[in-house]
Amino acid sequence: xxxxxxxxxxxxxxxxxxxxxxxxxxxxxxxxxxxxxxxxxxxxxxxxxxxxxxxxxxxxxxxxxxxxxxxxxxxxxxxxxxxxxxxxxxxx
Numbered sequence: 415x416x417x418x419x420x421x422x423x424x425x426x427x428x429x430x431x432x433x434x435x436x437x438x439x440x441x442x443x444x445x446x447x448x449x450x451x452x453x454x455x456x457x458x459x460x461x462x463x464x465x466x467x468x469x470x471x472x473x474x475x476x477x478x479x480x481x482x483x484x485x486x487x488x489x490x491x492x493x494x495x496x497x498x499x500x501x502x503x504x505x506x
Contacts, residue, residue: 423505424495424498424502425499426504426506427506430495430499431455431458433496434453435453437480437486437488437492438479455506462496462499462504465479466493469487
């Protein structure tokens with residue numbers, strides 16, 4: 415699904431929401447989220463530049479996400495999916 419998405423239109427519902435839910439739970443995804451929530455289209459759009467910035471940081475950076483190995487780092491393909499979505503205009 416990711417490889418196909420990299421070559422076609424990326425949407426929040428089909429590509430970004432599942433990635434965010436898997437990668438950002440439990441800290442940024444309710445019910446247990448204790449940090450800035452990133453569980454909606456609006457909050458993801460509002461924070462996409464910071465999300466991309468932080469997942470691209472070296473893993474030893476204190477700002478790197480996902481924080482302290484709570485989840486596996488995003489792969490280069492997953493990061494590119496976020497970039498493509500942003501660059502394509504962030505379709506729902």
